[in-house]
Amino acid sequence: MTSNERVVVIGTGLAGVRLARRLGELGTPVTLIGEEEHRPYNRVLLAEVLAGRYGPEVIALPAPGEPVRARVTGIDRAARTVTCADGSVIGYGRLVLATGSQPVLPPLRGLFTAGPPETAETPETAETADSANTAARELPEGVHAFRTMDDCLGLDKALRPGVRAVVIGGGLLGVSAARALAVRGARVVLAQQSERLMEHRLDPAASELVERHLTGLGVEVRTECRVRDVRRAGGAVRSVRLADGYALDAEAVVLACGARPRTGLARSAGLEVREGVVVDDELRTSDPSVHAVGDCVQHAGTVYGLAAPALEQADALAALLAGDTGARYTGTRSLTRLTLTGRLGPFDPAAFDLAAFGEAEALPGDDVVQLTDATRGTHRKVVVREGRLVGGVLVGELGTVGALARAWEGTEPLPSAGGPLLHLLTHDGGSC
DSSP, X not given: OOTTSOEEEEOOSHHHHHHHHHHHHTTOOEEEEEOOSSOOBOGGGHHHHHTTSSOGGGXXXXXXXXXXXXXXXXXXXTTTEEEETTSOEEEOSEEEEOOOEEEOOOOOBTOOSSSOOOSOOOHHHHTXXXXXXXXXXXXXXXXEEOSSHHHHHHHHHHOOTTOEEEEEOOSHHHHHHHHHHHHTXXXXXXXXXXXXXXXXXXXXXXHHHHHHHHHHTTOEEEOSOOEEEEEEETTEEEEEEETTSOEEEOSEEEEOSOEEEOOHHHHHTTOOBSSSEEEOTTOBOSSTTEEEOGGGEEETXXXXXXXXXXXXXXXHHHHHHTTOTTOOOOOOOOEEEEEEOOOOSTTOOOOEEEEEEEOOSOOTTOEEEEEEETTTTEEXXXXXXXXXXXXXXXXXXXXXXXXXXXXXXXXXXXXXXXXXXXXXXXSOOOOO
């Protein structure tokens, strides 16, 4: 690619802004397009904004210049142009899709004000307009997704001490939202369909500690709890009914049921899309002049949906587009970390940290080293397979997480399973 070929990046999340900034530093012309009215921001920190710990300006991302504020509605691959909702047309030399992900909206009766999907969403039905803001997918008053700054600010307006809030979904986002709402003085019920919180990332002991922490903040945690419908009066939510017929009073409902890659533009442009936009090690789509990075991407069969892979992809693609023909993205071994902070008053519990990486559940034949202190609320566990560290989970004191992460990322055989690992669990190996 010659230096005068403009790169157009669609999306102002972590991946899009990082790519645009790197390209600007490398002297490659770039146009960044984003549909949100707000300055680009770090979506990972939205729960901290909701909790009142940060203002929206604190989580702003440094972008190269002012992004073009427009919603892209189509891609003409033959003409190498993108068309925006306002009718403007922007040409590109290389196009990068950094469209991110969108919230999964559960098929609850009474949820949608128009066009209700009464069966589970599929990627195709969710992509009709690739947005939660269309009339057909408008949520009733008091019901909030939790994916964008507008979602966060809308929920913020609904909060006051004692307001009854129901969070649907007990994954990473649901736990963060429930904590933030409790910090703000809401009376929170967290409804999780499976038997424990964050079951895809944590082992049972760690899940129990997370639940105990939330309960200590006044959050009522209900596991194995399936929500059936949302009941409204005068257009606003009034309660949430469970499958067993029990009704939870609710003035605010937060949908934290996961996210899926936002692939509508790619699909309509005829690019290969499976679960996400399919890319190779050069982050090329099925059209060599179109690349993709971030949450919308499926690389080597994997959709990450995490910040670290998005940033690594952006860095690799920036190098490639700036002329480094040897740059490649070969995948990310990503560690999940969550810090629950905030202050409820003079009796606020200490901050709660957790980290998880790799496979936290052991298979037959694996070696497991585990240290749990229920009194202190700490839990450390690592799993070793054939002499290699394959995963672990830590709750509470995370002084050893840096050394453990390095041992896991290095994939080198460990000298032995017991001694060195026990040393890593009981000594400060450096934090990351």
